[in-house]
Amino acid sequence: MADREIIEVSRLSKRFGSLQVINSLSFRVAQGEFVTIFGPSGCGKTTLLRILATLEQPDQGTIEVNGVNGFARHEEYKGKISVVWQDPRLLPWRTALQNVTFALEMRYPEVSKGDAKQQAREAIKLVGLVDFADHLPRQLSGGMRQRVNLARALVLDADIMLMDEPLASLNEITEKRQLMNEIAKLWELKRKTIIYVTHSVSEAIYLSDRIVVLSDKPTVLLEQVEIPLSRPRVLTSAAAEKISNHISELFGGMIG
Amino acid sequence: MSTVQSEASRGWFRALKGIRGLGISYAITVLLWYGLGLRMGPDIFPDPLRTLVAVGKILTNANLIKHVGITFGRTVAGVLLSMFIAAAVVIAARYWSPFRYYFLKVFYPGMRAIPPVAVALLAIVWFGLGSGTVVFVIVITVLPIYMIDLWEGMKVIDSTLVEMATVLTSNGTRILKKVVFPMLVPVLFASTKLSFSVAFKLALVGELLGATSGMGFMVYQSQQEYKTDMVFAWTFLLVMLVVFLEYYFFDVAERKYLYKWQTEK
Numbered sequence: 001m002a003d004r005e006i007i008e009v010s011r012l013s014k015r016f017g018s019l020q021v022i023n024s025l026s027f028r029v030a031q032g033e034f035v036t037i038f039g040p041s042g043c044g045k046t047t048l049l050r051i052l053a054t055l056e057q058p059d060q061g062t063i064e065v066n067g068v069n070g071f072a073r074h075e076e077y078k079g080k081i082s083v084v085w086q087d088p089r090l091l092p093w094r095t096a097l098q099n100v101t102f103a104l105e106m107r108y109p110e111v112s113k114g115d116a117k118q119q120a121r122e123a124i125k126l127v128g129l130v131d132f133a134d135h136l137p138r139q140l141s142g143g144m145r146q147r148v149n150l151a152r153a154l155v156l157d158a159d160i161m162l163m164d165e166p167l168a169s170l171n172e173i174t175e176k177r178q179l180m181n182e183i184a185k186l187w188e189l190k191r192k193t194i195i196y197v198t199h200s201v202s203e204a205i206y207l208s209d210r211i212v213v214l215s216d217k218p219t220v221l222l223e224q225v226e227i228p229l230s231r232p233r234v235l236t237s238a239a240a241e242k243i244s245n246h247i248s249e250l251f252g253g254m255i256g
Numbered sequence: 257m258s259t260v261q262s263e264a265s266r267g268w269f270r271a272l273k274g275i276r277g278l279g280i281s282y283a284i285t286v287l288l289w290y291g292l293g294l295r296m297g298p299d300i301f302p303d304p305l306r307t308l309v310a311v312g313k314i315l316t317n318a319n320l321i322k323h324v325g326i327t328f329g330r331t332v333a334g335v336l337l338s339m340f341i342a343a344a345v346v347i348a349a350r351y352w353s354p355f356r357y358y359f360l361k362v363f364y365p366g367m368r369a370i371p372p373v374a375v376a377l378l379a380i381v382w383f384g385l386g387s388g389t390v391v392f393v394i395v396i397t398v399l400p401i402y403m404i405d406l407w408e409g410m411k412v413i414d415s416t417l418v419e420m421a422t423v424l425t426s427n428g429t430r431i432l433k434k435v436v437f438p439m440l441v442p443v444l445f446a447s448t449k450l451s452f453s454v455a456f457k458l459a460l461v462g463e464l465l466g467a468t469s470g471m472g473f474m475v476y477q478s479q480q481e482y483k484t485d486m487v488f489a490w491t492f493l494l495v496m497l498v499v500f501l502e503y504y505f506f507d508v509a510e511r512k513y514l515y516k517w518q519t520e521k
Contacts, residue, residue, distance in 0.1 A: 053423050075426060082423075089420040093438055093516040105434065106424035136516060156424075 006031040006159065006193050007052075012061035014047055020218035021047050024061070027212050027221060031159075032191040036204040039214030040251065045197045046086075048219070049164050052195060053083050065160060079107070082153035084163040088145040090137040096148045097124055097133040103152045123155040124148075126189075127182060143175035147182070154186065163196040167203060180206060184231065201244050202235050213250055222250050302485040310489035320474070324493060327463065327471040330387055331455045334394025335448060341395065342402030347432070350410050364407075368400045372458055373465070380466040389466035394458045398451045402444075409443035410436075442517050449506045453498050460494065 007029040014022040021044040029035045037045050050056040052063055054070050054077065063070040070077040082103075090099045100120035104111050111119075124133050127147040137145055146166055153161055166183070167176045184207055187194055198204055204211045211225040225247060229239055286304050293303025302310070314320045349359035375396045379389040413436060421435045463472025471490050478486035 055419060055423065078423065078426070083420070085416075085420060087416065089416050091417060091435070091438070092518070093441070102434065103424055106421055106427075106430055109430065138518060 004031045005029070006033075006066055007195070008062075008064045009048075009052070010062050010064075012048070012051065012063065013059050014044070014051065014056065015059050022051075022058075023218040023220050025214075025219060025221055026061075027224065029193060029195060031193055033210065034187050034194045034196065034208045036196045036198055036208040036211045037214060038198060038201070038204045038211045038247070039219065040216050041199050043214050043216050044219040045199070045214060046164055048214075049162055049195070049197050053081060053162055054078060080159045082156040082158040082161050084150050084153045084161060084166045086165045087169050088137070088149035090145055090148055090152075092137050095134050095136055096129055096140065096144075096151075097121065099137070099148050100124055100151045100155050103155050107156060119155050120151070123151040126154060126186060127151045141175070142170050143172070143179055146170060146179055150179075150182070150186070154190070158192075160193045160195065163194060165198055166196075167198070167200070181232075183207060188231065201247050204247075205229075205240050205243055206233050206235055211247065213247060299482065299484055302488050306485045307488040307492055310483075310485040311492055313486075314489055314493065323469060323471050323474050324497070326387075326469050327456070327459050327494075328497070330390045330462075330470060331394065331452065331459045333387075334391045334459070335398060335451050335455050337391065338395045338398040338402050338451065339444065339448065342399055342406055343437075346403055346406040346410060349407070364400065364403055367396070367403070370396055372397045372461060376462050376465045379462075383466075385466055385468050387467070390459055390462035390470065390472075393462035393466070394455045397458050398455050401451050401454065402447045405443050405447040406440060409440050413439045442514060445506075445510065445514060449502060452501050452506075456494055456498050 005028050009028070010026045012022055012025040013020070025048070027035075037048060039045050047056060051058050052070070054074060057071060065077055065080045068077045068080070090096075091102060094102060097117070097120050100123050101113075101116045104116040104119060108116075121130075121133065124130060127150050129144060129147050129151065132140060132144060135144075137148070140148070146169065149166065153163075163183070167179055170176045170179065180203060183196075187207070196204075196207060205227060208227055210227065213222040213225060214220070215222045225243060227243060229237070229243075233240060235244075290303050290305075292301050293306070295301075298306055314324075345359065345363070349356045372393055376389065376393045379392040383389045383392060417435055417439065418431060421431045425431065459470065460472035460475065463470035464476045467473050471494055475487055475490045478484075478490065
């Protein structure tokens, strides 16, 4: 981690009733780093992301972005993050473009309508949806809706993007691959700090600088795996397969 | 090409069949009405022609047509007022638990049970004869329609969209304005459509008992003067107004704007 540290998660614990979901979890993320939180289904990855988005309060521990505590200085912290959701969560009565301007209207109401539209158009262009800007969500394919979801997070120009399994809701492999490539390209272009949640080893290896591997519940940090591969990555390369096998071995070969 | 032609002719045939069906239905209604008019006499049951002449009298007389505008204005005011009051009450009940209990156990059941005629008589005492009484009667009776629809609508709003918005802002008013209220538009639309037809009938009752103008008052006055054809004409105009709003205004608005809220492809 050569770059400046931006996120610090320290001794984070969360319990739902008698179920200990996260147990004293700590890790750091550097500015501009692409970190994937990886673990088996139901291990508490999404809970961790929800805590990072301040949608859940931890029982213990802290989260900080550049020294700003997520729960003590909530508003300031929130201004530094944007979220790409697993399901696109688009407002059905707004067009693709209007869904993107919505993010600005909510977070920065002082931005004029014209400026918001201009910025939203740029974000829509970045995700390759210029021709579909005036379409309603129901008129778009699953992959297109996810691109709008991505554009809505991009337009905020926040320091950190939290992505909660953005490919999981897509059925078609081609759509998944396309969007995975888009995310990789956008990261290289914008160099935002990304925390990406997935239970797919291949997504994690393809996209990240580092994989934070979590155990099954109660979730603890198993290992942090650096991915020293150049981009664009080839998942069938020997080096990628070696990393994949190593991660799989951490779960006794039960994951892949 | 022949397939296209036969498709087109089938379309025309269906349209003609529809128009013919509608024409036959109207013709039967008018014939029945005419028959009843003949049998019972013009003082008891004026026939369609006599009624149409009376409608013509109303439509060509500025002093009479203004009563249609008065009733329409009172109805719109009553419906809009009900909508705003219901929205405020339901939001308070949704986000403030002590009021929720009062709303569910006392306010809503009480409002539903109040008979409109009793309300009209009390309103005359409180507001005197005039628009206040009519609007009050409409509000008291239409309010429960909005309240129950909004309450149920609030229960099924997409909480994931609200959550998405809370990551963008902590400003509750902004979330209400840009996410919660727009989500309730289809519910509000359906309630408004129903409320208007109910409200027009209530306006008539309210004006009959507690006003000195409006269509209800004119019905009352015509009945007092034994002008049955005018009673029929005012009623006919009210029916036409409700039919126009329901089948043309609301249906067109639904087709033109509400499709945006559909989530299915």
